[in-house]
């Protein structure tokens with residue numbers, strides 16, 4: 643993290659060491675493409691302080707009070723269907739511009755959470771840029787040995803496209819519980835000529851006939867959060883299907899420190915909306931019972947204005 647003092651203001655910048663620290667790896671573990679992205683993107687920011695921070699905190703508290711969204715209720719399914727149908731239409735109307743596949747919940751020009759502080763990025767797409775760097779480390783770190791990768795709750799197929807660029811030869815399978823997402827994934831596969839297929843799958847009521855081929859990896863990226871805590875059927879399904887590796891990037895309420903204000907506000911927001919909690923304790927129980935190996939749990943210390951959506955849990959079922 644470098645500091646450049648100029649007049650009264652100073653800006654800082656995420657560097658390779660910050661990313662390695664966020665991912666819990668050493669510098670040598672960052673692939674070359676990851677390092678190139680860190681160098682090419684603008685990761686400068688200013689830390690919110692003083693009066694600016696105070697007004698921002700009031701805004702956050704008001705947003706928590708006023709927010710009425712409830713995760714996992716029946717209407718949310720229609721909201722996802724409408725949202726992804728809109729993305730599908732925009733993708734088609736733009737003559738298949740993959741930029742239209744960036745999910746709208748990754749919002750530009752927002753304050754960011756970094757190391758339990760609120761920061762104001764200099765560049766518009768700081769969150770998206772961080773996610774791109776994260777994926778360039780994460781996917782090669784965990785999926786290089788598998789033949790098939792399944793993303794459950796894949797939305798616009800945004801992560802599958804990144805996987806296809808890194809691994810054009812692997813079988814990529816995206817599933818979601820709304821048809822618009824599946825249509826979108828199949829459209830991307832057709833237009834970009836990718837080894838990718840989309841399927842309907844509801845993680846709350848997993849279909850036992852859904853095939854998880856031998857030597858598969860599993861990814862969830864902000865989708866278990868949407869189950870409002872009803873993840874046990876899905877984890878049991880994975881225990882039966884025995885993929886080689888399961889990688890989750892999900893908000894994880896258990897990793898916050900309730901004695902830190904920014905964390906406490908995120909706990910309040912996540913709890914009010916009802917995002918999934920309890921996944922990490924559940925995985926820890928399965929590990930202590932000898933059913934899974936819990937390979938990595940890492941708080942990335944990065945998030946958007948209201949919460950940290952990006953924490954890492956990696957495990958694999960124990961095969962007997």
Ligand SMILES: C[S@@+](CC[C@H](N)C(=O)[O-])C[C@H]1O[C@@H](n2cnc3c(N)ncnc32)[C@H](O)[C@@H]1O
Nearest residue numbers: 722795796797818819844845846863864865868
């Ligand atoms: C926050 S989005 C994440 C999308 C994608 N993984 C990404 O990173 O862009 C959550 C996704 O989970 C899907 N989802 C919500 N509940 C689900 C369920 N019960 N089964 C399968 N998918 C679900 C939604 O349709 C949506 O695509």
